[in-house]
Amino acid sequence: MPLYTLPDLTYDPAALEPHLSARIVELHHGKHHASYVAAANTTIDKIGEATAAERWADLPGLERTLAFNLGGHVLHTMYWTNLSPNGGGEPTGALRTDIDNTFGGFAAFKAYFSQATITVQGSGWSILGYEPLGGRLVVQQLLTHHDSHLLGTVPLLAIDAWEHAYYLQYANLRADYVTAIWNLINWTDVARRYADAILVSL
Numbered sequence: 001m002p003l004y005t006l007p008d009l010t011y012d013p014a015a016l017e018p019h020l021s022a023r024i025v026e027l028h029h030g031k032h033h034a035s036y037v038a039a040a041n042t043t044i045d046k047i048g049e050a051t052a053a054e055r056w057a058d059l060p061g062l063e064r065t066l067a068f069n070l071g072g073h074v075l076h077t078m079y080w081t082n083l084s085p086n087g088g089g090e091p092t093g094a095l096r097t098d099i100d101n102t103f104g105g106f107a108a109f110k111a112y113f114s115q116a117t118i119t120v121q122g123s124g125w126s127i128l129g130y131e132p133l134g135g136r137l138v139v140q141q142l143l144t145h146h147d148s149h150l151l152g153t154v155p156l157l158a159i160d161a162w163e164h165a166y167y168l169q170y171a172n173l174r175a176d177y178v179t180a181i182w183n184l185i186n187w188t189d190v191a192r193r194y195a196d197a198i199l200v201s202l
């Protein structure tokens, strides 16, 4: 039994249309996400083999490969639950209050987070996260799945800015994908993650 498994989508791949096509969701979940799950499991096995054989020089490359692939699994698992056929709108409650206080209102946050997604250099992600040491919400850009991570930050909302997330439908127009994705964000899921994250201390 592998350590990590691909979670099922909780909705039909076509359910995110017209904002995200069924074909994108099928390939993204069934091929891309699945490949990170498989590679994370394989890499853990390789680390075990290298450790048993005392091939210590193999560790830096294997640990980096694990960070990439497990990071991919974590982020995509979040992404599918951060999105919903019934998503969109604006957050409410304590999360909304914190967004307003931190970013100067939802519109200002939306503009900032949109640009954080659009301007990722190459392949990466935008994240709304909770940074426990400062006790504050932060926006971060990840390169690939893990570079530039603000250590300790708990991700609440993760948006994939890799070309495979949008190219079949939006071609090179990442900004149009970002405009569409706001119609799918599951603020109930983000708020649940926020309620858990604010209990974390470092």
Ligand code: MN3
Pocket (backbone or CB within 6 Å): 028, 032, 076, 160, 162, 164, 165
């Ligand atoms: Mn992806």
